[in-house]
Amino acid sequence: MIEKYHHHVTVAGNGQEALDEFRHQQYDVILMDVKMPVMDGLESTVQIREYERAHGLRHTPIIALTAHAMLGDRERCIATGMDDYLPKPLNQTELMESIHKQAALGGNL
DSSP, X not given: OOGGGTOOOOOOSSHHHHHHHHHHXXXXXXXXXXXXXXXXXXXXXXXXXXXXXXXXXXXXXXXXXXXXXXXXXXXXXXXXXXXXXXXXXXXXXXXXXXXXXXXXXXXXX
């Protein structure tokens, strides 16, 4: 969905892989699934924010994606350091708007 807009995409299979990828490369925006094996998206986000602070890196926008849109989820995601929240199934227009908004605020997409 995102690649058809000519954006480069890196896929991580779980939160630990996402953290490892982040440590090796800077990203303009991260789409983070909340529910993942090994390390969930919330913990991965906390670790990314700690890594940014420890290494003096710029704030990378993180957009939460979740299939379990429950009361309080948005607040929990924002509290861990995520910048936006989109429930699944994803609406293509909303996703692209969020990506471009967050990139304008923190990245250089």
